[in-house]
Amino acid sequence: MADITAPPSETQLKSLLRALDDLDLPALTALLRPLSAIQVVDVLERLDVHERAVLYRILPKDRALEVFEILPPSLQGDLVGALQDDAVAALFADMDPDDRVELLDELPATVAGRLMHGLPPDERELTAVVLGYPQRSIGRRMSPEFVSVRPTMTxxxxxxxxxxxxxxxxxxxxxxxxxxxxxxxxxxxxxxxxxxxxxxxxxxxxxxxxxxxxxxxxxxxxxxxxxxxxxxxxxxxxxxxxxxxxxxxxxxxxxxxxxxxDQARIAGTEPLRRPYLTAPVVSLVRSRVVWLLVLAIGATLTVQVLEVFEATLSEVVTLALFVPLLIGTGGNTGNQAATTVTRALALGDVGPRDLGRVLLRELRVGLSLGLLLGGLAFAVTSLVYDRSIGTVIGLTLVSLCTMAATVGGAMPLIARAIRVDPAVFSNPFISTFVDATGLLIYFTIARAVLGI
The missing domain is CATH 3.10.580.10 (CBS-domain)
Incomplete structure (x- = not known):
């Protein structure tokens, strides 16, 4: 039995694309017939706007509505712009009110107003109820169509x-x-x-x-x-x-x-809100460039710290060899803590009120990791270089891991407390912060241990 949730095979995709190029509508109809609605959506997500509209128009009415309801709202908006008004009005009227509102959020105001005006009065009233709630509230996503009963009924x-x-x-x-x-x-x-x-x-x-x-x-x-x-x-x-x-x-x-x-913001990008293959290159650039600029500006702190300790580096050139290792380890430690706590926040396991407990917990985790990594680094570095360099690297890793884990665990909770998306405060900003403070810790320990 065929898996209706599995993506279409490469052979099916190539046949569909060939029929689309030739505008062979009978062949397209035959190729689409054995595909489930989920598989048709998978095909539509790989096409451009024009091809998507052509393919969608040849679907039977019942199948078209089923496919339309599964499509992401961004692609629904694309189809609305590509289809004729009468076809759009019929689709729009057949949608559930909550799905209808999600689509309206993707459309220009003039198009949204025209579609709302074309709804039957009862459907327009139900949709208006949902539209009346704030943008990210559950009222905006609920369904006003339900059956309720009274306690006295049998x-x-x-x-x-x-x-x-x-x-x-x-x-x-x-x-x-x-x-x-x-x-x-x-x-x-x-x-x-x-x-x-x-x-x-x-x-x-x-x-x-x-x-x-x-x-x-x-x-x-x-x-x-x-x-x-x-x-x-x-x-x-x-x-x-x-x-x-x-x-x-x-x-x-x-x-x-x-x-x-959350995953997009943790990685330092903005969410696309549409399948990757349907996103214009401009959208991909826009989703990444702002974060890259912010992080590049933040990285200047690292450069300034290196300038401050330039004399220290010139005296003991070996110290420069360990800079990538230390800031990389610190950033990874902070990111691990931030990701863990951000996920715990999303699941409701912790909240801003648990800041003290999380700080203490991550401090212990960071110290344990630092002792393990620092001890290993001390042993290896002492063998390759000398005991004093090994001491500097070992103590730095202990201090850096403890600081990074504590800060990484605290930042998502602080973000939630001030009503900012915790994911925004996670990996990108923590990496920048830990890089600069990690270098300060490193060179301060080096000066104290090496007497320079």
Whole structure:
């Protein structure tokens, strides 16, 4: 049985590209027919805007909508610009409100306004509800289409309501329970409804709810949904009135996007927000050049430190040989600590309130690493050069690893406390900081030990 999640084979891709070049539409239709929606998306991500539009137009209507909903919002925006207005309007109207809002964020205001104006009144109202929340809040990503039940209903009455709302609801596997004021008071699973004794009321089978406020950060709410292992998380307003739900698939998508952003910023780039092969070269340059300029300016601190200790280097030239080793080790130690703590922050394992505990923990880790690496460096360097140089390198590694691990562990927590993305404070800035301070430590120890 074919794996519908596996990328198309090289032979399939070459055949598709050849048919596209020749504009052989019957051949394209035949080649696309055996591919799953996920595989079609994989093909579309490898094409330019024009080719993508040609390929997309020949998909059957049902398959086209399925593919469109899987596409990243950036590519959805590209397709909207390439397709005819009537085709776009039909696609836009068939989308779920939360997916529709994500697409609107990618479009120019004039295009977004035109699409909103073309929606049926009920769909426009649902979309406007989601659009009314802050940009990165979970209210912006929730679905306002759900089925709720009342505590006084019997399980049979609840199942009747579920059946009536199947076509519109985002999910019916988890049902919020609300009172007459729409205040969330519980949740009940579809499984409990189906297995309950006839005549049982909802209040007898419901359980206490977990929920998130609509104004909460989207990543925080998505993490809660994933940690609780629930199929859907109710979203409420400030009065705990139900306004929407976050399904587990949307939560995982939010977490995947956040993870991609963190990884990009840790590496010193800005996230592309679109598949790599579809990103223009200009976008790739723009995502990297700012960080390179910032880091280049930061690196001038290292140059200035070397200038200050130029006389020391001229007296003991051997010291210069170890500069790359020491600053590299310090930077790597700091980056390891920062990456570990940033990940712990994302998972909710630590928070700014744990700064003291993290500092103490990383200080001990850094000191242990420094003693191990410093002891090894002392032994090897003493054999190759002399004991005094070995002492300088050994003591520097002990001090440098301790300092780098402590600073690397603290910076993400400080960033979270001042409401800055912790990933931004991770590898790039820590490397620059550790380079300069590491050299200060190195040459200060060298002067003291060698008496120069």
């Amino acid at each position: 399980t049979a009455e609840a199942l009747t309501r579920v059946s009536a709302g199947l076509d519109d609801a985002e999910t019916v596997y988890m049902l919020p329970v609300v009172d007459d004021e729409r205040v969330l008071i519980g949740v009940v699973s579809l499984r409990r409804l189906l297995t309950a004794v006839p005549g049982t009321t909802i209040v007898e089978v419901m359980r206490p709810p977990h929920w998130a406020r609509a104004t909460e950060d989207a990543e925080t709410a998505a993490r809660r949904c994933a940690d609780l292992r629930v199929l859907a998380l109710p979203i409420v307003d400030n009065e705990t009135r139900l306004v929407g739900i976050l399904t587990v698939d949307d939560a995982l998508q939010i977490l995947e996007t956040a993870e991609s952003e």
